Amino acid sequence: MRFAKKRANFSVMHPLIDQRRAEIAELCRRFAVRRLEVVGSAARATDFDPATSDADFLVEFVPGSGLSPLVQFFDLAEELRTLLGRPVDLIEPGAIRNPFLLAGINQARETVYVA
Numbered sequence: 001m002r003f004a005k006k007r008a009n010f011s012v013m014h015p016l017i018d019q020r021r022a023e024i025a026e027l028c029r030r031f032a033v034r035r036l037e038v039v040g041s042a043a044r045a046t047d048f049d050p051a052t053s054d055a056d057f058l059v060e061f062v063p064g065s066g067l068s069p070l071v072q073f074f075d076l077a078e079e080l081r082t083l084l085g086r087p088v089d090l091i092e093p094g095a096i097r098n099p100f101l102l103a104g105i106n107q108a109r110e111t112v113y114v115a
Helices: 021-030 069-084 099-107
Strands: 033-039 055-061 088-091 109-114
Touching (some): 021 069, 055 069, 069 088, 099 109
Parallel strands (some): 055 088
Antiparallel strands (some): 033 055, 033 109
């Protein structure tokens, strides 16, 4: 599944995520993440409700890292949830089959980490 490139050269993601980039980068290194992007309301920041919104991330893992894929996926999600203090959904690019969902993701996404 191909994803569009980021449209702007500035970050508009919610400060909750932007201000924790260093901690998120450490988690990404620990769980062998190749690329992590925030999508949806947390990427737009305009309709993100700090009281109720979850944080959705598009995640690509480094293949052959030696870590169990289940550990990578579920432990990363739990660590992000703990760090951000809210529910977290992880989405792997290959899991997106719906073209309308893909179009929506491509409209609101910001890179958080690249290995």
